[in-house]
Amino acid sequence: xxxxxxxxxxxxxxxxxxxxxxxxxxxxxxxxxxxxxxxxxxxxxxxxxxxxxxxxxxxxxxxxxxxxxxxxxxxxxxxxxxxxxxxxxxxxxxxxxxxxxxxxxxxxxxxxxxxxxxxxxxxxxxxxxxxxxxxxxxxxxxxxxxxxxxxxxxxxxxxxxxxxxxxxxxxxxxxxxxxxxxxxxxxxxxxxxxxxxxxxxxxxxxxxxxxxxxxxxxxxxxxxxxxxxxxxxxxxxxxxxxxxxxxxxxxxxxxxxxxxxxxxxxxxxxxxxxxxxxxxxxxxxxxxxxxxxxxxxxxxxxxxxxxxxxxxxxxxxxxxxxxxxxxxxxxxxxxxxxxxxxxxxxxxxxxxxxxxxxxx
Numbered sequence: 001x002x003x004x005x006x007x008x009x010x011x012x013x014x015x016x017x018x019x020x021x022x023x024x025x026x027x028x029x030x031x032x033x034x035x036x037x038x039x040x041x042x043x044x045x046x047x048x049x050x051x052x053x054x055x056x057x058x059x060x061x062x063x064x065x066x067x068x069x070x071x072x073x074x075x076x077x078x079x080x081x082x083x084x085x086x087x088x089x090x091x092x093x094x095x096x097x098x099x100x101x102x103x104x105x106x107x108x109x110x111x112x113x114x115x116x117x118x119x120x121x122x123x124x125x126x127x128x129x130x131x132x133x134x135x136x137x138x139x140x141x142x143x144x145x146x147x148x149x150x151x152x153x154x155x156x157x158x159x160x161x162x163x164x165x166x167x168x169x170x171x172x173x174x175x176x177x178x179x180x181x182x183x184x185x186x187x188x189x190x191x192x193x194x195x196x197x198x199x200x201x202x203x204x205x206x207x208x209x210x211x212x213x214x215x216x217x218x219x220x221x222x223x224x225x226x227x228x229x230x231x232x233x234x235x236x237x238x239x240x241x242x243x244x245x246x247x248x249x250x251x252x253x254x255x256x257x258x259x260x261x262x263x264x265x266x267x268x269x270x271x272x273x274x275x276x277x278x279x280x281x282x283x284x285x286x287x288x289x290x291x292x293x294x295x296x297x298x299x300x301x302x303x304x305x306x307x308x309x310x311x312x313x314x315x316x317x318x319x320x321x322x323x324x325x326x327x328x329x330x331x332x333x334x335x336x337x338x339x340x341x342x343x344x345x346x347x348x349x350x351x352x353x354x355x356x357x358x359x360x
Contacts, residue, residue, distance in 0.1 A: 006068075006100040009057040013064045014047030017057075020067060021045075021083040031121065032161050039156045050080070056108075058100055060084070060093045068097040070105055070113070073145045074206055075267070075311035077105035077171075079115040098131055106171040109263060111315050113171055116149060119163040128167050136166040140318070141310035174317025175258055181323075183257055187332060188277075190253055195276030197291055197351040198252035201266045202226045209266040214348050217297045217341045222246035223271045235304070243340060244302035247271050249289075250336035251278055254324075258316040267315045270336050276353055278333040288342065288356040297345030304338040 009017070021044035028040050035041040047067075051057050055071040055078075066084035070077050079101060084093045105113050115133070117124040125135070142150070146166065158164055175183075200215035202225050216224040223246075233242035252265075252273035259265040265273065277283065285303040290296060308321040312335070324334040 005062070006058050006060050006096050007062075009047065009051065009059045009064070009067065013059045013067075014051060016064045017047030017050060017059075017067055018044040020064065020085050021081060023085050024083055026086065027123065028121075028161075039158065040161070053080075055080075056104060058097060058104065060097050061088070066093045066097055068101040070101050072108070072110075073114075073143065073314075075143055075314035076112045076114055076168075077108070077110040078145075078149075079113055094127070095131065098128075102132075102169060102171060111170065111172050111174070111264070111267075111317075113169045114146070114314070115167055116153060116164055117167060118161065119165040121162065125165060125167065128169075131169070133167040133169045136168050140313065141308075141321075142166075143310040143314065146310060168314075170317065172260070175260075175320055177319045177323055180257075180320065181328070183254075184328060184332075186257075187251060187253055187334070190251065190275055190277045192277045192282045193355050195274050195353040195355070197272060197347060197349055197353055198275055199265065199273040199349055200347055201271055201273070203228075203269070203271070211266055214346050215271075216344070216346055217247075217299065218344050219341050222341060226271060242304065242338075244304045245306075245338045246340040247299060247338070248306055248336050249274055249278065249299075249301075249339055251276070251334065254334055258320055264315070268336075269311060272347070274353055276355070278337055280331055280333060283333070283337070283355060284358060286358045289339070290354040290356060291347050292345065292351040295345075296343075296351070297341070297347050298343035299339045300342045302338045302340055306333070306336045306338050308335050 025035065025041055029035050050069045053071055055069070058068045060066040065088045068082045069080045071080045082094060082097055102113050115128065117128060119125045153159070153164055200212045202210040202212055202215065202223055204210055204225055205227060218224050222228040228246055229241045231241065232239045233245060235242050248270040249272045250268055250270040252275050255265050255268050255273055259267070283301055285301055287301045289299045289301065291299065308325050313321045323329050329335065
């Protein structure tokens with residue numbers, strides 16, 4: 001095999017992984033000076049440790065001369081480490097590993113690949129920028145996993161050597177603001193009084209989604225088997241689950257347009273997707289949605305706002321986040337709405353959804 005050949009790591013490669021990463025210390029010391037006792041000089045994680053994490057490990061060469069470690073996160077893939085032994089530097093090995101990692105992450109269904117790095121070291125942020133990564137704005141929302149990574153870097157004191165930055169590379173084309181604007185007439189054609197339930201999605205654990213043929217709504221649990229109760233809410237003083245945020249409902253027309261792939265629709269994180277006008281004008285707070293005919297389940301639209309977050313950006317792009325939370329998106333509730341169960345019962349894709357507005 002040539003130095004540039006990239007393949008999944010095998011058991012025989014794992015003892016080499018830490019040594020490859022540790023060999024890069026000299027590059028840092030050439031710029032930063034003696035790093036004895038510094039966290040950058042700490043022994044690297046073993047190949048077995050990296051292999052045990054959810055994600056994948058790629059190596060270049062046989063025996064391995066470089067590797068890329070990618071971790072699966074709830075909303076995207078994260079490049080935890082890429083290293084090439086200095087004896088094989090400047091031969092395109094790092095680029096080959098990076099491109100292979102991006103391709104593998106895209107194949108697994110991820111919409112973006114992120115990383116953290118030093119903004120000003122030439123083989124860090126400038127290298128990644130040449131390969132399609134862009135810095136993530138400081139004020140952009142972060143996922144819980146991203147915040148944990150940043151907090152750990154701060155605890156270790158990595159910033160003493162220079163500014164640390166998040167970077168992202170889209171792995172699939174996200175919808176642009178112009179495309180979203182052009183799609184608004186389709187959104188506005190959604191039924192206003194009688195719509196259709198298109199999908200029911202349960203979140204049994206962080207990062208997991210189950211598309212259901214039949215969901216069961218419960219007054220106390222929300223969608224049975226979902227983690228609404230366990231997730232809690234920052235809007236409650238004690239961090240408990242917010243009773244008016246049992247369910248998140250979103251326009252199926254919009255999520256279908258954003259996802260561009262049925263397999264990616266459930267990533268929005270909402271439990272129910274409807275073909276229905278969800279706008280404030282046509283579905284004011286405390287409206288009832290009667291699902292599945294007389295005697296079926298009933299959910300009540302609440303006044304709690306449902307806003308986009310860091311996960312939404314990672315899945316569908318920054319333009320989508322700005323649009324759904326902007327002047328066109330807010331009145332239409334394009335990010336969706338919050339609801340609670342008023343009457344329990346089964347719900348199925350294809351069920352009729354009848355709107356009963358307050359005072360009707």
